[in-house]
Amino acid sequence: xxxxxxxxxxxxxxxxxxxxxxxxxxxxxxxxxxxxxxxxxxxxxxxxxxxxxxxxxxxxxxxxxxxxxxxxxxxxxxxxxxxxxxxxxxxxxxxxxxxxxxxxxxxxxxxxxx
Amino acid sequence: xxxxxxxxxxxxxxxxxxxxxxxxxxxxxxxxxxxxxxxxxxxxxxxxxxxxxxxxxxxxxxxxxxxxxxxxxxxxxxxxxxxxxxxxxxxxxxxxxxxxxxxxxxxxxxxxx
Numbered sequence: 466x467x468x469x470x471x472x473x474x475x476x477x478x479x480x481x482x483x484x485x486x487x488x489x490x491x492x493x494x495x496x497x498x499x500x501x502x503x504x505x506x507x508x509x510x511x512x513x514x515x516x517x518x519x520x521x522x523x524x525x526x527x528x529x530x531x532x533x534x535x536x537x538x539x540x541x542x543x544x545x546x547x548x549x550x551x552x553x554x555x556x557x558x559x560x561x562x563x564x565x566x567x568x569x570x571x572x573x574x575x576x577x578x579x
Numbered sequence: 580x581x582x583x584x585x586x587x588x589x590x591x592x593x594x595x596x597x598x599x600x601x602x603x604x605x606x607x608x609x610x611x612x613x614x615x616x617x618x619x620x621x622x623x624x625x626x627x628x629x630x631x632x633x634x635x636x637x638x639x640x641x642x643x644x645x646x647x648x649x650x651x652x653x654x655x656x657x658x659x660x661x662x663x664x665x666x667x668x669x670x671x672x673x674x675x676x677x678x679x680x681x682x683x684x685x686x687x688x689x690x691x692x
Contacts (some may be wrong), residue, residue: 498677510622510683511680512667517678556621562677566614566635571621 466566468492469557469570477576485532486542486550486573488557499540504572506552513555516540541571552577584605585670585684593692597658600687604651605674610634611679613645614669622669628653642687660691 468491478484490499501513516524516531523530532541544551557570582605592598604611609630614622624637628647639645642660647653657664667688671681 496677500680502681507583508667510671510681512680512682515678515680558681560677564635565610565629566624566627566637567673567681568624569614569622 469559469568470535471557471570471573473506473573474571475574475576477578479578480549481546484544484547484551484575486544486555486557486575487539488541488570489537489539490557490559491538492559492561494561494563498530498560499533500541500560500567501529501540502556502558502569503551505551510556514542547577549577549579551575581682581684582682583670583672583682585668585687587687588685589688589690591629591690591692592660594660594661594662596691597652597656598660598689600657600670602653602655602670602672602684603668605682606655608672608682609651609666610673610675611647611651612671612673613639613653613655614671616667616686617665618667625655626661657689662691665689665691 470489497518499516502512503511514529515568516533528545530543558573560567586601586602594665612627613625626634640659643678644656667686669686673679
C-alpha cells in the first residue's frame with residue numbers, strides 16, 4: 466500500500482535562508498511519481514514540482530528543487546532563499562503507475578520569520 | 580486559475596441532511612479526484628473517476644457517493660451528515676500520465692451544525 470510520511474509538523478525558518486522539507490514514501494511499484502504542493506492560508510492547492518521515479522536528475526523549478534534519494538525512498542523539497550510568502554502548508558504526494566490514485570502526506574506547516 | 584470549478588464555495592447544513600458538491604474539471608482532463616481535508620489535517624483521498632468510470636477508491640464512507648457524467652463533470656453526494664463531516668472538500672482533475680499533476684478547485688467548505 467502507498468504511504469507518504471512527512472515527519473515535520475511545523476518549521477520556523479528565518480527569511481532568506483534555505484529550508485528543507487522532508488518526505489519519505491513507501492511503495493513496491495518501480496514506477497511512480499512524486500509531487501509537492503503548497504497550500505497558503507487562503508486554502509488553494511498549488512502544484513510546485515514533480516519527480517518521476519526513473520528521472521536521472523533531481524527536479525528543479527525556480528527556487529524549488531527536489532532532493533530525490535531513490536534508495537532511501539525520500540523526496541525532500543528544498544526552497545532556496547525563503548520569502549515571507551513561502552509561509553504555508555506543504556504536502557508531498559505520490560502516484561503509482563499501477564494505481565492512479567494520488568496519496569498525500571499529512572503536511573508540514575512552514576513559517577518564515579522576518 | 581487552475582481551470583477546475585467547484586460549487587458551492589460554502590455550505591452550511593444540519594446533521595442528517597444530504598448535500599451535493601459539484602465539480603467541473605479542467606478542459607481536456609478526463610480524471611477527477613475528490614479529497615476531504617479536515618481542520619489542520621492532510622488530504623484524505625476519497626474517490627477517483629476516469630472518463631465516467633470509477634477508477635480508484637479510498638477511505639470513502641458508505642454515506643458518501645460520487646459519479647462522473649458524460650460531460651466529465653462530477654458530483655459528490657454526502658448523506659446522513661454528521662458533525663464530523665465538516666471539512667473542506669476538494670475536487671481535482673488530471674491529465675493522463677504519471678507526471679500529470681493534480682489541478683485543484685478552490686474547494687467547498689462544508690459546515691454541519
